[in-house]
Amino acid sequence: MERRQQEAAIEAVLFAMGESVEIDKLAEVIEEEEETARQIIAEMKDKWEKEGRGVSIVEFENAYQMCTRGDMYEYLLKVAKTPKKYVLTETLLETLSIIAYKQPVTKLDIERIRGVNCDHAVNRLIEFDLVTELGRMDAPGRPLLFGTTEQFLRSFGVKSLEDLPELNEMKLEEFKEEAEEEAELALNI
Structure with missing residues (x-):
């Protein structure tokens, strides 16, 4: 599997899942070792940041998730209902x-x-x-x-x-x- 296809596969999985996906599963999808998968994801994160994309990849312990960038929130509010805010007393x-x-x-x-x-x-x-x-x-x-x-x-x-x-x-x-x-x-x- 070539690098561009690996990136596309990771992006598709993260987008479709809508929640975090463990690194071992992502590595399995692209048929690589975990360290290689981490490296590809790091490169994707950097590239997306440089391109100013509306989404980013966030790391949680041994998992990754595609998320909307925080500075895009105001645009989401224009098309979505205001999300319920929880107050932590x-x-x-x-x-x-x-x-x-x-x-x-x-x-x-x-x-x-x-x-x-x-x-x-x-x-x-x-x-x-x-x-x-x-x-x-x-x-x-x-x-x-x-x-x-x-x-x-x-x-x-x-x-x-x-x-x-x-x-x-x-x-x-x-x-x-x-x-x-x-x-x-x-x-x-």
């Missing part, structure tokens, strides 16, 4: 942060950290496709385990969880102290 952001950094994590673990029930927050994050059920823990009661989704990576502009900012230990201690103080106040009420 402070509660949702706190819950999402815990899940992102501690995953896989149970609701009980989240509640221990936050000090309050998290059912609503977790359900909203699942509804927004930022969090998903990863399975069940091998423990009494077999509680559900939660983790972040590819949509989470896309929404926060990171390729993988390793790209998340490092937790500042001093800030972490401050948060723990604040949480303990809040818990004490709640008990005294």
Whole structure:
């Protein structure tokens, strides 16, 4: 298969799937090794950027997806309905942060950290496709385990969880102290 045909095949697959496709599947499609497929995709990304195309290829861990460039949003609005905007409240952001950094994590673990029930927050994050059920823990009661989704990576502009900012230990201690103080106040009420 010649290079132009390989690029066309990758483009067709990414376009048709509409979601991310793992690199091993793309390599299989073009009958090449994964590293060669990554190189071809990198060249395609560069070429599309130089040409000012309306779409780009975005990498998520070991997968790629064709996406509309962010600066094309205003043009999409002229022909599409305004997409529903989700508001991430402070509660949702706190819950999402815990899940992102501690995953896989149970609701009980989240509640221990936050000090309050998290059912609503977790359900909203699942509804927004930022969090998903990863399975069940091998423990009494077999509680559900939660983790972040590819949509989470896309929404926060990171390729993988390793790209998340490092937790500042001093800030972490401050948060723990604040949480303990809040818990004490709640008990005294």
